[in-house]
Amino acid sequence: MKSVSTIINDINTGMYDVRLSELYVSSHIDKQKERYIKLLEKFMNLYGDLDVMVFSTPGRSEVSGNHTDHQRGEVLAASINLDMIAVASQDDIVKVISDEYDLKPIDPSDLDIKEEEKGTSEGLIRGVLAGLKQEGIEIRGFKALITSDVLQGSGLSSSAAFEDMIGLIETRLYGEDVDPVTIAKIGQYSENNYFGKPCGLMDQCACSVGGLIHIDFKDDPVVERVDVDFSAFHSSLCIVDVHASHADLTEDYAAIPREMKAVANVFGKEVLRDVDEETFYARLNDVREAVNDRAVLRAIHFFDEDKRVKAAVKALNHQDYLTFKKVIRSSGDSSYRFLQNIYAPTDASHQAVAIALALSERCLGKHGVCRVHGGGFAGTIQAFVDDDFVETYKAMIETYFGEGSCHVLKIRPMGISVVIE
Numbered sequence: 001m002k003s004v005s006t007i008i009n010d011i012n013t014g015m016y017d018v019r020l021s022e023l024y025v026s027s028h029i030d031k032q033k034e035r036y037i038k039l040l041e042k043f044m045n046l047y048g049d050l051d052v053m054v055f056s057t058p059g060r061s062e063v064s065g066n067h068t069d070h071q072r073g074e075v076l077a078a079s080i081n082l083d084m085i086a087v088a089s090q091d092d093i094v095k096v097i098s099d100e101y102d103l104k105p106i107d108p109s110d111l112d113i114k115e116e117e118k119g120t121s122e123g124l125i126r127g128v129l130a131g132l133k134q135e136g137i138e139i140r141g142f143k144a145l146i147t148s149d150v151l152q153g154s155g156l157s158s159s160a161a162f163e164d165m166i167g168l169i170e171t172r173l174y175g176e177d178v179d180p181v182t183i184a185k186i187g188q189y190s191e192n193n194y195f196g197k198p199c200g201l202m203d204q205c206a207c208s209v210g211g212l213i214h215i216d217f218k219d220d221p222v223v224e225r226v227d228v229d230f231s232a233f234h235s236s237l238c239i240v241d242v243h244a245s246h247a248d249l250t251e252d253y254a255a256i257p258r259e260m261k262a263v264a265n266v267f268g269k270e271v272l273r274d275v276d277e278e279t280f281y282a283r284l285n286d287v288r289e290a291v292n293d294r295a296v297l298r299a300i301h302f303f304d305e306d307k308r309v310k311a312a313v314k315a316l317n318h319q320d321y322l323t324f325k326k327v328i329r330s331s332g333d334s335s336y337r338f339l340q341n342i343y344a345p346t347d348a349s350h351q352a353v354a355i356a357l358a359l360s361e362r363c364l365g366k367h368g369v370c371r372v373h374g375g376g377f378a379g380t381i382q383a384f385v386d387d388d389f390v391e392t393y394k395a396m397i398e399t400y401f402g403e404g405s406c407h408v409l410k411i412r413p414m415g416i417s418v419v420i421e
Contacts (some may be wrong), residue, residue: 001051004044004087007420008037019419023056024081025410035147036085036419043087043145046097050089053173054420057165058083058412059150059158060206061237061382062374064305064312064328065215066335069200070257071264071302072217072273074309076226077206080237081410084161085419088144088169094125098146098162108139118196119250121162127190128166135182142173159195160203163187168416180208180415181221198254210415214313218273226316230411233321234387235368239407240360240397242352244378252344252377259295260302266290277303294340301338305331325369325384332357332371341376356381356401363396364389 002010010016011033020029020036036054043052058079065075094106104122111130117123129139146165150158167183170176184204191199205215209223216222230237260272266287267275280287280299287296308331315323336342336357343351353372360370360383368385385393394406 001053001089001421003049003051004040005049007052007054008040010420011037011040016420023083023412023414023417023419025412026081035149039085039087039145039147046145047089047143052087052089053169053418055086055088055165055168055172056083056417056419057086057161057168058207058210058415059161060203061239061409061411062202062206063212063382064331065202065309066301066305066331066372066376067200067256067260067298067339067341068302068305068309069202069215069217070198071200071260071271072219073302073306074214074216075202075206076212076214076309076312077202078212078237079206079210079412079415081412082150082407083412084146084148084150084158084165086144086146086165086169088142088173090173091141091143093141094129094170095141095143096121096125096146096166097144099148108141111139113194117194120195123194123196124159124163124190125166127194128163128186129170130194131186131189132167132170132178135178135186137171137176137178138174139170140174142169144169159191160184160187160199160207163190164204164208164416168418172418172421180210181205181223183416184208184221197250198257200257206415208415210417211413212316212411214309224313226313228316228319230384231387232319235321235384236387236390237409237411238383238385238390238393239373239409240356240381240383240401241405241407242356242378242380242401243405244350244352249344249375249377252341252346253375256298256339256341259291259298262291263287263295263299272299272302273306275299297338297340301334304334305339308334328371328384329369332369335372335376339376342372344377352401353378353381356397359397359400360393363393368393 020032059082061078063076096103133139171178187204188201191197212226214224264272269275308327312327342354367389370383373380373382397406
């Protein structure tokens, strides 16, 4: 490890320019250098010129496979060049300051679930440490300063990036080498048990592994990199933040896996991946009677969405961008009609995601496709837009959702990373 002052000097002299260019998929890295130096200086002002390591965890974009991961389905996802960075040093307790949030310290010897920490960052930290301990990792303390440009509540997985970051710091700061998929599983364990949100594994896995990846969750996750350069299709990935809050939406998210699993239970199975699709349709009336119609529709979405992921991966591997766009459009339509995660059913008067989709479809025409992004109900939409139409689309959508609401992103080739050690 190096001292904070040494790292600041090394950044200023360009020692890490190549590394930063790899992480941010850009030759324009002056902004990132300023960002890193600002965080390092803040750390030094708080704690002194300690020996530290510097870490980065990306956000992620779900490309296809909307709400399939918690049913052990398949997804296509990508890490992006918006990330969370951290400066950390060894210590006796776990003390984290995340942007303006001064989190309560965690005692590494006390890793029991705390009901009062459900829904908090402290709960996520304690859960990650507990998960690592279950993997045989000796838990020791650290102090960390974290900042993020992964938009909170945006569907870009700020919580998964945070969980993966805690796992990365705790392991690499003390020389432990834990593979990215295991880090992701521990993040999911923390979110399910310590935070209280029944999420799947896609978010954590996409942030942790990095790149454009196809994940099959049937048993242990099987991760396959999809080696394609979207720039070759003269198309850009745009994420639009509709500025709708995710607050009080946990129950809406939780209802999706709960209803899907209730359908699976009708067939004596735990998840829909283990249910035969033809048997499901043959007994659909029984399912309606045992569960409810919305659960039936959400199961229909799952069966078709799982097949769409395979079709999207096949299209990309064959450089067939036209077919890929058709798959994305079909996926978005299914999320709207069958999965029904476009707006909260308890708050039908607020439908920012639906408005963003309507405006995007009207503007894009043949120049791109759009769909709900991530968990849904609020947050963001995703659009694949022809490069020569990006500025037109960005100007239009920002008329309604504000300047800076449309983010033109790059797919980052790596996941959780030690930037400087």
